[in-house]
Amino acid sequence: MNETSPHAQISPTPRPDGEREKLLEIWATPKGWRLPTAVNNTVIGLLYLGAAFVFFVLAGILALVMRTQLAVPDNDLVSQDLYNQLFTVHGTTMMFLFAVPAVEALGVLLLPQMLAARDLPFPRLSAFAVWAYIVGGTVFFSTIFYDLAPRGGWFMYPPMTLTEYSPGDAADFWLLGIGFIEISAIAGAIEIIVGVLRTRPPGMSLDKLPIFGWAMLIFAGMIVVAFPAVILATMLLEIERAFGWPFFSPDGGGDPLLWQHLFWFFGHPEVYIIFLPAAGLVSMIVPTIARAPLVGHNLIVVALIATGFFSFGLWVHHMFTTGIPSLSLAFFSAASMAVAVPSGIQIFSWIATLASRTKKLRLTTPALFVLGMLFIFTLGGLTGVMVAMVPFNWQAHDTYFIVAHLHYVLIGGMVFPLFATFYYWAPMVSSRLLSDTLGKWTFWLMFIGLNVAFLPMHLAGLLGMPRRIWTYPDTLPWDGYNLVSTIGAYMIAAGVLVFIIDLIRNFRIGESSNPNPWDAGTLEFLPQDVYSTRSIPKVDSLYPLWDRPELAEEVEAGAHYLPDAPTGGRETIVTSPISATPQYVVQMPGPGWMHFFAAVFTAACFLLLTVKVVTPAIICGVLAVVCCLVWVWTIDKGPDAGPVEIGGGLRLPVYVTGPMAHGWWAMIVLMLVAGSLYLAYVFSYLYLWTSSPEGWELGAAMLPDAGSPMLSAGLFALAVALYVLARWALPEPGGNNLVTPALVILGACALTGGVVNEVWSHWQAGLRPTDSSYGAMVYMAGVLTAQLVAVIVIMSLFVCVRQMAGKIDQVRCAGLENTSLLVYYTFAQALVGLLIVHGIPHVAAS
Amino acid sequence: MSQSDANDRFVRRTAVSLAPILLWAAHFGLVYGGAHVACATADGAIGEPLADMAVWSVTGLVVLVLVGIGLRARSLLSAGASSGDTNSNDFLVHVVHALTLLSLLGVIWAGAAVNFMPTCATR
Numbered sequence: 001m002n003e004t005s006p007h008a009q010i011s012p013t014p015r016p017d018g019e020r021e022k023l024l025e026i027w028a029t030p031k032g033w034r035l036p037t038a039v040n041n042t043v044i045g046l047l048y049l050g051a052a053f054v055f056f057v058l059a060g061i062l063a064l065v066m067r068t069q070l071a072v073p074d075n076d077l078v079s080q081d082l083y084n085q086l087f088t089v090h091g092t093t094m095m096f097l098f099a100v101p102a103v104e105a106l107g108v109l110l111l112p113q114m115l116a117a118r119d120l121p122f123p124r125l126s127a128f129a130v131w132a133y134i135v136g137g138t139v140f141f142s143t144i145f146y147d148l149a150p151r152g153g154w155f156m157y158p159p160m161t162l163t164e165y166s167p168g169d170a171a172d173f174w175l176l177g178i179g180f181i182e183i184s185a186i187a188g189a190i191e192i193i194v195g196v197l198r199t200r201p202p203g204m205s206l207d208k209l210p211i212f213g214w215a216m217l218i219f220a221g222m223i224v225v226a227f228p229a230v231i232l233a234t235m236l237l238e239i240e241r242a243f244g245w246p247f248f249s250p251d252g253g254g255d256p257l258l259w260q261h262l263f264w265f266f267g268h269p270e271v272y273i274i275f276l277p278a279a280g281l282v283s284m285i286v287p288t289i290a291r292a293p294l295v296g297h298n299l300i301v302v303a304l305i306a307t308g309f310f311s312f313g314l315w316v317h318h319m320f321t322t323g324i325p326s327l328s329l330a331f332f333s334a335a336s337m338a339v340a341v342p343s344g345i346q347i348f349s350w351i352a353t354l355a356s357r358t359k360k361l362r363l364t365t366p367a368l369f370v371l372g373m374l375f376i377f378t379l380g381g382l383t384g385v386m387v388a389m390v391p392f393n394w395q396a397h398d399t400y401f402i403v404a405h406l407h408y409v410l411i412g413g414m415v416f417p418l419f420a421t422f423y424y425w426a427p428m429v430s431s432r433l434l435s436d437t438l439g440k441w442t443f444w445l446m447f448i449g450l451n452v453a454f455l456p457m458h459l460a461g462l463l464g465m466p467r468r469i470w471t472y473p474d475t476l477p478w479d480g481y482n483l484v485s486t487i488g489a490y491m492i493a494a495g496v497l498v499f500i501i502d503l504i505r506n507f508r509i510g511e512s513s514n515p516n517p518w519d520a521g522t523l524e525f526l527p528q529d530v531y532s533t534r535s536i537p538k539v540d541s542l543y544p545l546w547d548r549p550e551l552a553e554e555v556e557a558g559a560h561y562l563p564d565a566p567t568g569g570r571e572t573i574v575t576s577p578i579s580a581t582p583q584y585v586v587q588m589p590g591p592g593w594m595h596f597f598a599a600v601f602t603a604a605c606f607l608l609l610t611v612k613v614v615t616p617a618i619i620c621g622v623l624a625v626v627c628c629l630v631w632v633w634t635i636d637k638g639p640d641a642g643p644v645e646i647g648g649g650l651r652l653p654v655y656v657t658g659p660m661a662h663g664w665w666a667m668i669v670l671m672l673v674a675g676s677l678y679l680a681y682v683f684s685y686l687y688l689w690t691s692s693p694e695g696w697e698l699g700a701a702m703l704p705d706a707g708s709p710m711l712s713a714g715l716f717a718l719a720v721a722l723y724v725l726a727r728w729a730l731p732e733p734g735g736n737n738l739v740t741p742a743l744v745i746l747g748a749c750a751l752t753g754g755v756v757n758e759v760w761s762h763w764q765a766g767l768r769p770t771d772s773s774y775g776a777m778v779y780m781a782g783v784l785t786a787q788l789v790a791v792i793v794i795m796s797l798f799v800c801v802r803q804m805a806g807k808i809d810q811v812r813c814a815g816l817e818n819t820s821l822l823v824y825y826t827f828a829q830a831l832v833g834l835l836i837v838h839g840i841p842h843v844a845a846s
Numbered sequence: 847m848s849q850s851d852a853n854d855r856f857v858r859r860t861a862v863s864l865a866p867i868l869l870w871a872a873h874f875g876l877v878y879g880g881a882h883v884a885c886a887t888a889d890g891a892i893g894e895p896l897a898d899m900a901v902w903s904v905t906g907l908v909v910l911v912l913v914g915i916g917l918r919a920r921s922l923l924s925a926g927a928s929s930g931d932t933n934s935n936d937f938l939v940h941v942v943h944a945l946t947l948l949s950l951l952g953v954i955w956a957g958a959a960v961n962f963m964p965t966c967a968t969r
Contacts, residue, residue: 207937298937302944309867310952313874325885325966327897330959331878338952578854579931660852690886
């Protein structure tokens with residue numbers, strides 16, 4: 001195209017010769033043995049999604065073994081012990097290794113395309129998360145082959161998972177493996193939050209953000225709040241198993257119900273963490289099916305936000321039978337029913353959109369999966385309202401009714417939208433469409449199979465069949481239902497098999513000759529290449545490809561923003577978080593090995609710790625840190641390449657610091673993660689206090705005198721002051737001095753001193769973490785602050801080295817700024833800790 | 847232009863937009879946590895009426911604040927917005943109004959339970 005409309009002429013066309021070739025060269029994907037160095041979102045997203053799908057298939061095979069075992073009464077196909085491992089690994093794999101990674105993968109794969117960004121802002125972080133997940137997940141899954149898999153079910157309740165009842169390493173594989181994979185999920189969440197808020201195209205203000213962007217933003221926010229609770233829970237249980245700190249053992253004043261609170265504070269939102277992105281996908285597909293804008297777009301956004309929040313008020317509905325007071329149960333019952341309202345808003349909006357169409361509905365494969373999802377998820381939602389009612393819950397708890405309910409919700413709410421996604425978005429990454437005929441076979445086998453498999457489970461459950469039983473006698477009236485369920489399970493498997501055949505036959509990575517076969521209205525259907533879109537469009541509506549049919553041609557001609565690579569490297573535009581006003585051009589890293597090695601060594605460290613091989617684990621941990629430091633050494637490229645012209649007369653800087661910088665935002669999100677973890681600790685502390693107050697009453701007598709916490713608080717405050725001074729003392733660009741490194745080192749020492757003094761004072765007072773839950777919680781406060789201080793020490797040393805290399809000064813100071821942010825947060829957390837640890841026992845004693 | 851203005855006063859506008867649902871969360875935490883602590887630590891004769899009254903008071907207060915936020919949403923959000931950002935602002939006002947309604951539902955639903963359920967009894 002040689003001419004564009006004046007409205008679109010942001011960059012002059014035709015573009016200079018060689019510009020596209022330069023983009024292709026800069027964004028080229030490494031091939032062959034160098035593939036692990038790749039960081040492009042399409043490569044990483046596909047890798048992520050492929051790995052998640054493999055885990056889905058593997059966990060599905062375990063389900064088939066279980067269904068075969070249960071098909072007839074008194075079956076002995078597998079032993080009881082193996083059956084326990086099967087359901088634990090099946091549930092854990094589906095929830096942790098398939099569902100969350102799959103939706104996170106879709107975020108990495110689809111978001112940059114939907115936002116017409118060249119990539120997400122931290123591509124190596126995504127790559128690190130993927131490789132960590134692949135290595136960690138593979139090792140965890142393989143435990144089933146070596147009789148090393150845990151037996152405690154996917155929620156691993158103590159006391160059954162305490163050392164006394166689960167000796168050996170099996171439970172540790174779950175605790176350390178899953179804890180590690182959650183860290184990978186959090187890394188992905190940080191990437192997604194900053195990506196959605198800061199790398200939207202110019203003009204795409206929040207009211208024009210596609211629903212999937214909203215869903216992923218809320219999904220990631222929920223991960224930030226929910227996952228730290230289970231990370232803390234796994235830390236506490238692992239510490240109790242390894243060192244005997246009694247958090248969950250009633251003998252030492254612990255309480256096994258604390259695990260349930262922490263686990264389900266993560267576990268119930270987890271259902272919505274999985275569902276919301278899938279709902280976002282449906283909200284993107286439905287308008288295309290109906291050829292009409294989504295009815296109630298703003299209400300859907302509200303419904304997503306409300307569901308995200310309400311889902312955190314539901315955790316106790318998994319604990320209705322644990323003896324909690326009736327009034328408290330009523331609070332959770334109310335929230336459990338209230339969450340149905342925003343879910344209903346979404347369902348009715350989709351139905352209204354489909355009803356508003358002016359043409360006949362084309363029942364393509366994506367359309368079938370969306371309609372199937374509406375049916376199945378609604379049924380699961382209805383049984384969800386049933387189990388939200390306390391009296392019914394008491395009857396149905398831990399029966400097959402619950403198994404049926406959760407599979408309707410999860411398969412309807414996540415798996416069907418995922419398959420719709422496979423078929424709908426395949427043209428974005430594949431040169432060929434998947435087969436509509438095979439797709440329909442896949443759909444009908446899965447749809448019928450799901451209902452055949454899980455509908456009878458409601459009845460078996462109501463007839464009293466408990467979950468997780470290995471077999472049952474033929475005197476009980478469950479055999480017919482179980483046989484039918486098993487047949488249904490094989491039908492689902494057949495559907496998945498047909499899909500795999502379709503993939504093998506038709507999925508070919510590459511550019512499609514028709515990037516928009518569905519005539520969709522959103523940006524991911526613009527012509528794409530390794531660099532994403534040729535230029536970054538200015539957006540002024542929710543469905544830009546419908547409202548401006550010429551947009552695809554303009555973008556491909558390079559007529560919009562950033563049609564070239566002005567810094568000579570990988571870059572994209574960073575915009576303001578609400579109105580999407582262009583702010584600066586971020587320079588992004590390209591391929592490299594360090595994120596890959598960091599992931600491998602981190603996984604190795606966790607897994608070696610699991611089998612108690614401590615020294616190699618420490619070596620791997622150190623190597624992982626070294627790899628991370630090498631990786632981040634090249635990220636801060638400084639301001640030298642800018643400012644640059646991006647089109648439309650806009651000249652933007654290529655380096656900013658402070659609240660405008662995307663790195664600053666990532667640090668803030670990381671602090672929110674740390675804050676969530678610490679809040680979960682505060683909850684645990686208060687819970688155990690109310691559960692066994694005698695420990696706290698005795699603890700008041702063992703507290704160090706007031707001078708000790710005052711000294712710690714003083715040292716923490718001194719550290720903050722030193723880091724503030726370090727920022728002021730930075731040299732001018734080109735200069736160098738030793739004042740900043742000295743202040744930073746002194747600050748890190750002050751922080752370390754504060755933690756050591758606090759822990760040492762309790763030790764001197766005679767308190768031991770193994771004595772009681774009180775002692776364990778006191779020392780745990782120290783552990784949580786000490787881990788932050790350890791990170792700060794590493795970051796501070798890094799800052800010192802960078803300054804001595806001339807890479808930090810008054811302008812180029814992101815490294816010091818981010819370290820200081822963490823110092824300020826640590827100061828606040830440590831003060832709260834001191835107040836709680838030294839204050840609550842006095843309250844208890846009085 | 848300050849960094850805050852350049853960032854569309856993100857913190858302020860996000861806080862206002864999410865205020866209704868954050869209030870729901872605060873209410874939920876307070877009534878659940880308060881009832882739990884009252885039942886676990888205080889004598890039943892004192893703890894139960896204390897918890898009931900606390901639930902009632904907190905619910906009433908939160909409902910009033912929610913109504914206030916719903917009524918003043920536009921002015922609260924406009925204070926942080928630039929004049930050229932009316933689309934975003936209108937959108938956020940819609941969000942606040944709808945979230946206020948949903949939060950009112952959640953708060954009243956949870957708070958009303960104190961009328962029907964014994965506070966500390968387990969069955």
